[in-house]
Amino acid sequence: xxxxxxxxxxxxxxxxxxxxxxxxxxxxxxxxxxxxxxxxxxxxxxxxxxxxxxxxxxxxxxxxxxxxxxxxxxxxxxxxxxxxxxxxxxxxxxxxxxxxxxxxxxxxxxxxxxxxxxxxxxxxxxxxxxxxxxxxxxxxxxxxxxxxxxxxxxxxxxxxxxxxxxxxxxxxxxxxxxxxxxxxxxxxxxxxxxxxxxxxxxxxxxxxxxxxxxxxxxxxxx
Amino acid sequence: xxxxxxxxxxxxxxxxxxxxxxxxxxxxxxxxxxxxxxxxxxxxxxxxxxxxxxxxxxxxxxxxxxxxxxxxxxxxxxxxxxxxxxxxxxxxxxxxxxxxxxxxxxxxxxxxxxxxxxxxxxxxxxxxxxxxxxxxxxxxxxxxxxxxxxxxxxxxxxxxxxxxxxxxxxxxxxxxxxxxxxxxxxxxxxxxxxxxxxxxxxxxxxxxxxxxxxxxxxxxxxxxxxxxxxxxxxxxxxxxxxxxxxxxxxxxxxxxxxxxxxxxxxxxxxxxxxxxxxxxxxxxxxxxxxxxxxxxxxxxxxxxxxxxxxxxxxxxxxxxxxxxxxxxxxxxxxxxxxxxxxxxxxxxxxxxxxxxxxxxxxxxxxxxxxxxx
Numbered sequence: 001x002x003x004x005x006x007x008x009x010x011x012x013x014x015x016x017x018x019x020x021x022x023x024x025x026x027x028x029x030x031x032x033x034x035x036x037x038x039x040x041x042x043x044x045x046x047x048x049x050x051x052x053x054x055x056x057x058x059x060x061x062x063x064x065x066x067x068x069x070x071x072x073x074x075x076x077x078x079x080x081x082x083x084x085x086x087x088x089x090x091x092x093x094x095x096x097x098x099x100x101x102x103x104x105x106x107x108x109x110x111x112x113x114x115x116x117x118x119x120x121x122x123x124x125x126x127x128x129x130x131x132x133x134x135x136x137x138x139x140x141x142x143x144x145x146x147x148x149x150x151x152x153x154x155x156x157x158x159x160x161x162x163x164x165x166x167x168x169x170x171x172x173x174x175x176x177x178x179x180x181x182x183x184x185x186x187x188x189x190x191x192x193x194x195x196x197x198x199x200x201x202x203x204x205x206x207x208x209x210x211x212x213x214x215x216x217x218x219x220x221x222x
Numbered sequence: 223x224x225x226x227x228x229x230x231x232x233x234x235x236x237x238x239x240x241x242x243x244x245x246x247x248x249x250x251x252x253x254x255x256x257x258x259x260x261x262x263x264x265x266x267x268x269x270x271x272x273x274x275x276x277x278x279x280x281x282x283x284x285x286x287x288x289x290x291x292x293x294x295x296x297x298x299x300x301x302x303x304x305x306x307x308x309x310x311x312x313x314x315x316x317x318x319x320x321x322x323x324x325x326x327x328x329x330x331x332x333x334x335x336x337x338x339x340x341x342x343x344x345x346x347x348x349x350x351x352x353x354x355x356x357x358x359x360x361x362x363x364x365x366x367x368x369x370x371x372x373x374x375x376x377x378x379x380x381x382x383x384x385x386x387x388x389x390x391x392x393x394x395x396x397x398x399x400x401x402x403x404x405x406x407x408x409x410x411x412x413x414x415x416x417x418x419x420x421x422x423x424x425x426x427x428x429x430x431x432x433x434x435x436x437x438x439x440x441x442x443x444x445x446x447x448x449x450x451x452x453x454x455x456x457x458x459x460x461x462x463x464x465x466x467x468x469x470x471x472x473x474x475x476x477x478x479x480x481x482x483x484x485x486x487x488x489x490x491x492x493x494x495x496x497x498x499x500x501x502x503x504x505x506x507x508x509x510x511x512x513x514x515x516x517x518x519x520x521x522x523x524x525x526x527x528x529x530x531x532x533x534x535x536x537x538x539x540x541x542x543x544x545x546x547x548x549x550x551x552x553x554x555x556x557x558x559x560x561x562x563x564x565x566x567x568x569x570x571x572x573x574x575x576x577x578x579x580x581x582x583x584x585x586x587x588x589x590x591x592x593x594x595x
């Protein structure tokens with residue numbers, strides 16, 4: 001029982017946002033963040049005993065360079081019966097993503113050569129400002145948050161990255177960079193702003209990894 | 223190494239000042255030491271100084287401007303600055319603009335509406351509100367810009383002049399002042415009002431779930447700690463009650479636009495039910511035209527449709543109530559962006575956002591003027 005959905009349908013948009021987050025996690029770096037630009041086509045069918053499966057044709061854009069886009073097809077399968085299983089996502093990207101080796105390597109050397117561990121907060125700040133040297137820190141958080149969104153999405157959620165509240169570099173003796181982030185996610189169905197802690201590992205050749213993450217309680221100032 | 227000489231080399235015995243980019247620090251130090259050249263660090267971190275200077279400059283601008291011509295529309299302002307702006311605008315244009323206090327917030331802040339009128343008793347009117355959800359900062363900032371725009375264009379812009387010939391415009395810029403103050407001082411992401419209701423430690427009601435249209439139904443939360451908490455009863459929030467009373471007392475509002483961010487959407491009722499409104503076809507056509515006008519300026523893409531089909535079911539919403547009151551042209555905007563910055567929209571996007579949105583608002587207002595009912 002396959003069903004074509006209007007691309008603007010909110011169910012298609014939620015599945016698309018999830019797929020885009022997953023793709024960003026798998027393909028992103030401090031030099032490249034991807035996000036959903038458009039849903040071109042969407043279909044939905046139920047898989048017996050599992051849950052709804054969405055077939056999506058998406059256009060993804062580079063966060064920094066909006067004119068740089070790629071087409072992407074993705075399939076998202078939600079596991080209705082078991083909330084502890086993240087949705088299955090498969091995707092293919094048409095064509096080449098922008099090469100970010102140079103920017104990645106520059107960022108890597110910069111951080112490696114810091115004498116004191118990097119510490120920062122409120123990126124972007126209240127006025128939407130991000131200083132240029134914090135842009136890779138922001139993109140890295142964006143990419144890593146794709147993992148958190150993927151792991152925690154259901155048919156009734158749509159996550160957006162909102163802000164880095166706090167980030168602290170953790171010195172490592174091996175070649176990896178490690179950052180401890182406290183981010184805010186905006187969940188658009190409930191409108192909640194959810195603080196989330198993530199430990200993020202990155203190396204130019206090994207991609208982004210979230211090694212540990214935990215949802216945080218809303219803070220007491222409310 | 224991309225060394226930036228602030229005091230260029232002149233010859234032996236003369237000092238040289240050089241700004242060194244991050245990645246060149248180690249190589250340069252090694253080179254100087256290997257060649258026995260002594261050096262000292264005058265500024266550890268140039269960027270930090272630049273940032274401090276920027277902060278100071280911003281702080282300098284916080285001194286209240288003397289006229290709405292020197293007001294900076296391309297930055298975010300606090301509540302005092304916006305209220306001062308309103309008074310300046312009225313003082314500069316007493317024949318066009320007046321300020322009405324329509325109520326008081328939970329924390330006893332005055333709630334103000336600007337009235338733009340060329341005269342005549344109780345003309346049919348357009349209502350525009352911004353900032354009902356306090357974290358949606360581009361909306362209050364756009365409201366400020368709209369106010370100035372109306373004053374600038376009310377004579378020379380044919381469309382606006384013709385609207386004001388027949389109709390009044392009411393503009394509520396800070397619809398949720400308590401929430402707005404809270405976003406400035408404590409929590410940039412605060413959405414709701416700041417009311418306390420018995421039986422809970424949690425504060426605030428979602429003012430866009432507190433209206434008497436499908437109140438308490440699916441699409442709002444009964445949990446006081448939730449961002450979509452509908453409140454103990456409809457119109458429990460003074461910020462909402464103030465508008466309800468105003469609309470009922472006025473009795474002649476013909477178009478009602480409530481402005482939010484973000485998502486780039488133009489929405490019409492209903493949110494609380496999937497039953498289409500009787501005027502669905504017309505509202506859809508007006509939306510199409512308004513969105514086309516908006517896009518024409520910077521290419522910003524908007525989607526449009528009813529609330530329930532476009533985003534989700536939401537009960538107790540503003541424009542569901544206003545539509546049921548008989549205000550046919552009831553619309554909600556969700557302004558820029560679509561998530562790249564979300565609520566934290568960079569200040570440099572304020573004016574372009576306001577400019578393009580104004581084109582859509584004019585389409586709605588002109589349609590209301592041309593289709594009296």
